[in-house]
Amino acid sequence: MRFHDVWIIIPAFNEASIISDVISDVRSVFPNVICVDDGSRDGTADLALQAGAHVVPHPVNLGQGAAIQTGVEYARSRPGARVFATFDADGQHQVKDVVRMIDRLDADGADLVVGTRFAGTVTHVPPLKRVILRAAAFLSPQSRSLGLTDAHNGLRVFNKTVADALNLTMNGMSHAGEFIALAAESHWR
Numbered sequence: 001m002r003f004h005d006v007w008i009i010i011p012a013f014n015e016a017s018i019i020s021d022v023i024s025d026v027r028s029v030f031p032n033v034i035c036v037d038d039g040s041r042d043g044t045a046d047l048a049l050q051a052g053a054h055v056v057p058h059p060v061n062l063g064q065g066a067a068i069q070t071g072v073e074y075a076r077s078r079p080g081a082r083v084f085a086t087f088d089a090d091g092q093h094q095v096k097d098v099v100r101m102i103d104r105l106d107a108d109g110a111d112l113v114v115g116t117r118f119a120g121t122v123t124h125v126p127p128l129k130r131v132i133l134r135a136a137a138f139l140s141p142q143s144r145s146l147g148l149t150d151a152h153n154g155l156r157v158f159n160k161t162v163a164d165a166l167n168l169t170m171n172g173m174s175h176a177g178e179f180i181a182l183a184a185e186s187h188w189r
Helices: 019-027 044-050 064-076 095-108 127-139 141-146 160-165 175-186
Strands: 006-012 033-038 054-058 083-086 112-114 156-159
Touching (some): 006 019, 006 064, 019 033, 019 044, 019 095, 033 044, 033 064, 044 054, 064 083, 083 095, 095 112, 095 156, 156 160, 160 175
Parallel strands (some): 006 033, 006 083, 033 054
Antiparallel strands (some): 083 156, 112 156
């Protein structure tokens, strides 16, 4: 099995309407899926478990950053874990993109590959959101130095070096900027 050493981390908060489909899609390629249920009250955890994910619950909603940190810590504890990916629970990411990102990680000897919503023609991101996200990437010195076009994308693939060093302290959505700052400070490739 090609991806036996890859762990997909899906932070989820009240995603019962879609979590089963997301996990089934991911598990069609990757056997190791962790769903960090971040205090959901809609049955997300039960559905994720039924879909075959390892479920790690937060008793209350702590935020996406905290859920990612919990998922990375769980994945790091698994024997043979070598590659880690964060994947949004809302169905916006594609499994084939994770495969391509892992191939790039391996081929380039990179530590971290960050997805982008701005490759090619962009039609699925509303215009105002597109402007804000592009401006945020442009205005961030770390994003520019790393060549990122979408620093707030939740689709990331990284190796054990990054997983071992990752210590997100910003629990909410601001973790995305913290992740990029850590990448720049740590000189991850």
